[in-house]
Amino acid sequence: MxxxxxxxxxSSSLSLLLPRGDGLLYLIALLSIFSLLLHHLTPAAAHPQFxxxxxxxxxxxxxxxxxxxxxxxxxxxxxxxxxxxxxxxPESHHGPPDSSARPQIHSPTSDQxxxxxxxxxSKSSFDYWDEDEFEGIPTPxxxxxxxxxxxxxxxxxxxxSDSSESAVTFSEDPKSYLIKxxxxxxxxxxxxxxxxxxxxNYFTGKRDNENLALAWATAFAAEGSIFDKNFxxxxxGETDDSPLLLKECQNIFKFYASGRRFCTGxxxxxxxxxxxxxxxRLYNMVVPCKDEITFEVYMNDDAMDHVIFALAxxxxxxxxxxxxxxxxRFAGLVAPPSGRKSVAEELQLVSESKEVSGDLxxxxxxxxxxxxxxxxxxxxxxxxxxxxxQHLGSNKKMLVFKFAIPxxxxxxxxxxxxxxxxxxxxxxxxYKVSSQARTKTEAARSKVxxxxxxxxxxxRQEALQQKKAEQRKKLEEAQSKLSAEALRKxxxxxxxxxxxxxxxxxxxxxxx
Numbered sequence: 001m002x003x004x005x006x007x008x009x010x011s012s013s014l015s016l017l018l019p020r021g022d023g024l025l026y027l028i029a030l031l032s033i034f035s036l037l038l039h040h041l042t043p044a045a046a047h048p049q050f051x052x053x054x055x056x057x058x059x060x061x062x063x064x065x066x067x068x069x070x071x072x073x074x075x076x077x078x079x080x081x082x083x084x085x086x087x088x089x090p091e092s093h094h095g096p097p098d099s100s101a102r103p104q105i106h107s108p109t110s111d112q113x114x115x116x117x118x119x120x121x122s123k124s125s126f127d128y129w130d131e132d133e134f135e136g137i138p139t140p141x142x143x144x145x146x147x148x149x150x151x152x153x154x155x156x157x158x159x160x161s162d163s164s165e166s167a168v169t170f171s172e173d174p175k176s177y178l179i180k181x182x183x184x185x186x187x188x189x190x191x192x193x194x195x196x197x198x199x200x201n202y203f204t205g206k207r208d209n210e211n212l213a214l215a216w217a218t219a220f221a222a223e224g225s226i227f228d229k230n231f232x233x234x235x236x237g238e239t240d241d242s243p244l245l246l247k248e249c250q251n252i253f254k255f256y257a258s259g260r261r262f263c264t265g266x267x268x269x270x271x272x273x274x275x276x277x278x279x280x281r282l283y284n285m286v287v288p289c290k291d292e293i294t295f296e297v298y299m300n301d302d303a304m305d306h307v308i309f310a311l312a313x314x315x316x317x318x319x320x321x322x323x324x325x326x327x328x329r330f331a332g333l334v335a336p337p338s339g340r341k342s343v344a345e346e347l348q349l350v351s352e353s354k355e356v357s358g359d360l361x362x363x364x365x366x367x368x369x370x371x372x373x374x375x376x377x378x379x380x381x382x383x384x385x386x387x388x389x390q391h392l393g394s395n396k397k398m399l400v401f402k403f404a405i406p407x408x409x410x411x412x413x414x415x416x417x418x419x420x421x422x423x424x425x426x427x428x429x430x431y432k433v434s435s436q437a438r439t440k441t442e443a444a445r446s447k448v449x450x451x452x453x454x455x456x457x458x459x460r461q462e463a464l465q466q467k468k469a470e471q472r473k474k475l476e477e478a479q480s481k482l483s484a485e486a487l488r489k490x491x492x493x494x495x496x497x498x499x500x501x502x503x504x505x506x507x508x509x510x511x512x
Contacts, residue, residue, distance in 0.1 A: 198278045205275030206250050212291065213253040213270055215408035217244045220418055221255060230422040231266070232259030250276045262303040262429030266421070267296045270405065290404040292383065295421050297399040303429040304389050304397040306441040309360055310350040311370075312384035317348035326390040329448050330441075341366050344375040352444075355437050360387070360427065368416050378416045381406060385420070387428060390445070399424060 182189070221227050221234055221244050228234060234257050235242040246254040251272040258265035272291045274280035308330045310320055321327045327350055334349040334357050336342035343349065343361060347370065351357035361370065369379050381404040389397045401424075403417045433441065479487065 201278045201281060202276045205277070205281065208275050209251050209253075209272045210247075212272060212405065212408050213245055213247075215411055216270065216293070216405060217255065219411040219415075221257075226415075226418055226422065227257050230260060231257035233257065250274070260422075260425065262300060262425055264298045264300060266298070269294045269296070272405070293403055293405050295399075295401040295403075297401075297421065297425055298395045299389075299397040299399065299425075299428065301397065305431060305433050306352070306389060306438060306445070307356055307360075307428060307431065307433070308352040308388045308390060309356055310384065310386045310388075311343065311347060311361075312350075313346055314348040316384055317350050320384065320386070321350050324386070325392055326388045327386075330390065330444055341371065343370045344372045344379070346375065352441060353437050355434060359431065360424075362427075365420065365423070369420065378413070380404075381414045381417055385424075387424070399428060 219225065234255075235244045236246045236254075236256055237243070244255060246256070248254060251274050253270040253272070255268040255270070256265065257268075260266075270291070270293045273284055273289060308326055310317065310324075310327055310331065312320060317333070321331065321333060331350050331352045334351045334354055336349065337354065337358060341363065343366070349357045349361070351360075366374070368374060369382065375382070383402040383404060384400075385402070386400040387398075391398045399421075401417075401421055403414055406413045479490075482490070
């Protein structure tokens with residue numbers, strides 16, 4: 001097993017003991033203050049001593065009171081040599097010493113005034129000079145001069161005050177420090193905030209859509225409602241306890257009803273706003289949309305005559321006539337009849353004949369919904385209705401109603417619109433076109449049937465030709481991969497087959 005070095009153990013232990021983050025900053029500030037205080041107290045301590053020097057001097061020269069006069073001190077053995085500063089010359093290798101980096105060197109004879117008394121407190125063991133032991137050492141008096149000690153003390157006090165002020169400023173302004181730390185993580189903050197808003201919007205939007213769907217089912221599919229009176233079976237199951245609504249996703253709900261004459265069943269599909277999706281909600285603020293419900297009534301084959309009819313607002317009616325196949329082939333825009341009541345000016349009729357449109361827009365529906373006055377009050381949620389016996393798909397005979405769903409508190413506003421569904425089921429089930437209109441509709445349907453048959457034949461021919469072309473291409477690719485001997489045998493086999501095919505056929509009979 002490998003042993004760890006003492007340095008690695010020491011570094012690991014120090015990494016565990018050292019603080020991190022803000023505690024480290026506070027520790028650095030305290031250490032800086034402590035170092036400044038130590039630096040300030042160092043000159044005020046005992047005068048520096050050289051090891052092994054004071055003991056020898058004390059034996060020969062007893063030191064008196066530092067506060068006594070300079071004359072009472074024992075004389076020096078020899079006068080230290082005077083030291084002077086030399087100026088730098090081109091021949092010298094070193095420049096003059098930096099006055100800021102090192103203490104200034106003074107000569108004891110030139111710098112001191114003979115008439116002035118030196119300060120006795122500045123004397124130390126450096127006053128007793130030994131030329132043989134120390135050579136070239138400047139006079140210690142320059143290191144212990146009182147003006148320089150005062151300057152060092154003042155600088156230490158100033159640095160200590162500055163460091164204390166910086167520490168106080170750091171401790172007194174934590175808000176700016178917190179704001180600075182938060183701004184460095186703005187990307188993470190934005191992402192987390194968006195995720196929180198997305199989740200909150202998801203659950204609130206999901207709940208709003210469910211409440212709206214339940215409010216509609218309570219108003220029109222509960223016991224005693226319109227669909228309960230007109231259909232014997234409501235909901236997606238066959239029992240009474242089956243749920244009324246089927247939830248396909250967070251914004252699509254379906255309701256099924258059956259058990260009525262003239263039809264096999266009815267399917268209502270609610271397409272609500274994507275309130276659970278934050279992006280869709282923001283998009284709907286710019287491009288508003290409505291909550292819609294579509295009723296699809298599947299009529300019996302013998303219960304619906306030749307009827308192709310549509311009613312919608314003018315812009316939507318033109319779009320439906322161009323895009324829907326049955327309306328494009330059989331129907332056209334119909335002008336409102338003159339001399340009698342008709343639909344509101346905002347609506348447009350699309351029908352196979354004027355007779356059908358006049359028979360389906362009765363006075364009852366004009367007074368209830370589609371008249372000028374009634375439409376302003378009760379037709380705000382009307383989008384379109386489309387009746388056709390030539391629908392594309394498995395169920396050709398269908399009635400399609402499309403309405404806008406109001407708020408959950410205003411479901412009564414679409415009561416008259418929902419009442420149109422059972423009304424037109426009975427009306428279309430009993431309606432029969434006249435013989436003259438039937439002749440025209442049958443001729444149109446036979447013509448369209450022939451066109452569809454020709455289109456189907458052309459599509460089949462194109463499919464066969466495409467299939468033959470693919471087979472031919474595969475054979476050519478296979479022949480290109482064969483060797484010369486295989487090609488020769490294949491050509492001989494094909495030649496013999498063609499010769500047999502060209503020979504006359506002979507019938508062999510047995511003689512009796």
